[in-house]
Amino acid sequence: MYSPKFNQVTDRSILIEAMRDNSFAILFGPLHAPDPFTSPVATHLPLVVKDSGEHGLIEGHFAKANRHWQSLAGQETLVVFSGPHSYVSPTLYVEELSVPTWNYIAVHAYGTLELIDEPDAKDALLKDLIALHEPAYADRWRSLPAGFHRTMLAGITGFRIPISRIEGKFKVSQNRAEAERHNVRQAHAAGTPDQQALAAWMARLGS
Numbered sequence: 001m002y003s004p005k006f007n008q009v010t011d012r013s014i015l016i017e018a019m020r021d022n023s024f025a026i027l028f029g030p031l032h033a034p035d036p037f038t039s040p041v042a043t044h045l046p047l048v049v050k051d052s053g054e055h056g057l058i059e060g061h062f063a064k065a066n067r068h069w070q071s072l073a074g075q076e077t078l079v080v081f082s083g084p085h086s087y088v089s090p091t092l093y094v095e096e097l098s099v100p101t102w103n104y105i106a107v108h109a110y111g112t113l114e115l116i117d118e119p120d121a122k123d124a125l126l127k128d129l130i131a132l133h134e135p136a137y138a139d140r141w142r143s144l145p146a147g148f149h150r151t152m153l154a155g156i157t158g159f160r161i162p163i164s165r166i167e168g169k170f171k172v173s174q175n176r177a178e179a180e181r182h183n184v185r186q187a188h189a190a191g192t193p194d195q196q197a198l199a200a201w202m203a204r205l206g207s
Helices: 012-021 068-072 119-133 135-143 146-154 178-189 193-205
Strands: 024-030 040-046 048-050 057-063 076-088 101-112 114-116 156-162 165-171
Touching: 012 048, 012 076, 012 101, 012 165, 024 068, 040 057, 040 068, 048 119, 057 119, 068 156, 076 193, 101 193, 114 119, 119 135, 119 146, 119 156, 146 156, 178 193
Parallel strands: none
Antiparallel strands: 024 040, 024 076, 048 057, 057 156, 076 101, 101 156, 101 165, 114 156
């Protein structure tokens, strides 16, 4: 992705945090075998991001009826994590000759998608998702009838993506003068949840 040097973040802990905070992400890749004339396809999925390997590890599952998993298997896959974003008014700038812009956070992670189709391994994937989003449901999932478990697990295909390359873009007014950054941060801090999240990142990154 296009990312001026002052917007780039490479700190592993920050990138893992941003992916975990925005873990409903998008997987991009062809629908059929790689072909220069094949249009890319996107699948939206809840993911689990683990602090493992060189840049991290992504795990999740597709509905088996979604054919996208077949063409992504063994292929480099782009996963896009979109964070908070917000319009920035030029009235917040000292320089009168200014135009509107947009502040946002995005992480692009690349890696080869590996399929997981063993029932026990798929069950472990589901348990990780449950532990992340509703730990209190874990006991109920384990108590469901074995036949229901088998049916549910047969309907999904799991995967993991060891991240081989990662790009973090945190566009939070780093290129503006100190007074202008202050104005933007104050406006964001008093705004929507997305704007407040951006203000917090501005403070952490020294913007």
